[in-house]
Amino acid sequence: MPRQCDICQRARAIIRRPKTGQRICKECFFHVFETEVHHTIVDGRLFSPGDRVGIGASGGKDSTVLAYVMKTLNERYSYGLELFLLSVDEGIAGYRDDSLETVKRNKEQYGLPLMIVSYEQLYGWSMDSIVEAVGRKNNCTFCGVFRRQALDRGALMLDLDHIVTGHNADDVAETILMNLLRGDIPRLGRCTEITTAGDGYMGRSKPFKYAYEKEIVMYAYLKRLDYFSTECTYSPNAYRGYARQFLKDLESVRPSAIIDIIHSGEAIKVSEEVQAQKPSSCERCGYISSNAVCKACALLEGLERGIPKLGISRSAKHFERQAVEPVHFERLREKAHEMRRRRMCGDSNPCTTTSCDDSCHGTTCACTTDDDGAGGCH
Numbered sequence: 001m002p003r004q005c006d007i008c009q010r011a012r013a014i015i016r017r018p019k020t021g022q023r024i025c026k027e028c029f030f031h032v033f034e035t036e037v038h039h040t041i042v043d044g045r046l047f048s049p050g051d052r053v054g055i056g057a058s059g060g061k062d063s064t065v066l067a068y069v070m071k072t073l074n075e076r077y078s079y080g081l082e083l084f085l086l087s088v089d090e091g092i093a094g095y096r097d098d099s100l101e102t103v104k105r106n107k108e109q110y111g112l113p114l115m116i117v118s119y120e121q122l123y124g125w126s127m128d129s130i131v132e133a134v135g136r137k138n139n140c141t142f143c144g145v146f147r148r149q150a151l152d153r154g155a156l157m158l159d160l161d162h163i164v165t166g167h168n169a170d171d172v173a174e175t176i177l178m179n180l181l182r183g184d185i186p187r188l189g190r191c192t193e194i195t196t197a198g199d200g201y202m203g204r205s206k207p208f209k210y211a212y213e214k215e216i217v218m219y220a221y222l223k224r225l226d227y228f229s230t231e232c233t234y235s236p237n238a239y240r241g242y243a244r245q246f247l248k249d250l251e252s253v254r255p256s257a258i259i260d261i262i263h264s265g266e267a268i269k270v271s272e273e274v275q276a277q278k279p280s281s282c283e284r285c286g287y288i289s290s291n292a293v294c295k296a297c298a299l300l301e302g303l304e305r306g307i308p309k310l311g312i313s314r315s316a317k318h319f320e321r322q323a324v325e326p327v328h329f330e331r332l333r334e335k336a337h338e339m340r341r342r343r344m345c346g347d348s349n350p351c352t353t354t355s356c357d358d359s360c361h362g363t364t365c366a367c368t369t370d371d372d373g374a375g376g377c378h
């Protein structure tokens with residue numbers, strides 16, 4: 001006899017939920033999945049009404065489901081957000097060009113505006129040409145550093161308040177493990193945060209922080225969403241691959257391993273002495289950097305000078321000063337201050353400081369000077 005759904009007790013159970021082991025029907029699965037993401041958004045105070053939010057859209061399963069769920073929740077719970085798809089074209093023939101075709105279809109399917117920024121346009125180098133110059137060994141470093149900055153630059157062009165990405169619970173648990181294994185304690189302290197200030201002080205969040213990858217795939221499949229599922233042509237980060245396999249092995253004997261690791265990571269308190277250097281601006285591009293020259297400029301200089309290892313092996317602070325047109329990351333910073341103020345003080349709160357310098361002395365709100373040196377409300 002077919003088994004009934006553990007939640008509604010009416011419809012036929014068609015799936016076993018990886019996160020809880022419950023046997024549930026399709027409609028209850030959609031409902032619990034979406035409601036959990038809604039709670040993550042509300043509990044983490046990710047947005048304020050009126051925010052312009054960019055969804056980092058790669059065309060893959062995570063960001064495609066994220067775009068669909070963000071649109072659904074924005075309408076269902078009247079978040080009042082203006083949503084945008086923001087894609088980075090890294091210039092990888094046969095991979096990103098195909099996945100961007102998916103994003104272009106998602107644009108029509110979800111009725112969301114789309115902006116695509118490319119490495120070629122921003123840096124003068126595509127990933128294909130970078131791989132030609134550096135080989136396959138370190139190419140992920142270039143790609144990761146450039147993508148992070150490219151998303152911020154795209155966000156600036158769209159005048160966004162916030163970026164969301166499809167990083168899921170598996171990604172977060174893997175990152176915690178990797179930071180532990182590497183002994184990278186400053187990053188370990190930061191990697192469990194649901195919102196980071198972003199390299200350009202643009203708020204950046206992970207609404208899928210507690211969503212299992214298996215459930216995201218299930219959701220995409222059952223909703224028949226249009227997504228691209230090919231792996232990147234260039235070799236993925238090998239070290240992450242080991243952490244991923246280790247996590248999968250743990251999960252097979254203890255399904256709650258992913259969420260347990262996240263909770264453990266959240267409970268670890270990193271002392272201030274081991275926290276990262278305070279960031280300032282890159283002398284060349286104005287982008288946030290803890291060294292005189294940011295990592296992206298250092299990598300670019302290595303490429304331009306035909307010694308690509310330069311930006312990887314040497315500390316960027318040794319790079320010569322070189323004046324270039326600065327990107328206006330100051331504007332990003334101001335926006336982030338305003339966003340934090342609204343989120344933490346509330347719109348009705350009398351505190352009106354946008355770059356909080358503690359001038360309200362805590363009498364009207366909980367403003368404190370931010371420990372990243374940027375000011376702002378917590």
Ligand SMILES: Nc1ncnc2c1ncn2[C@@H]1O[C@H](COP(=O)(O)OP(=O)(O)OP(=O)(O)O)[C@@H](O)[C@H]1O
Pocket residue numbers: 055056057058059060061062063064086087088089090147164165166167171
């Ligand atoms: N080219 C890109 N353009 C815009 N956003 C991106 C891009 N690549 C990655 N992202 C964002 O970063 C998140 C994590 O990216 P990652 O490379 O780990 O891919 P993933 O786990 O396969 O996710 P997805 O299934 O969405 O591709 C994505 O979900 C997406 O929000």
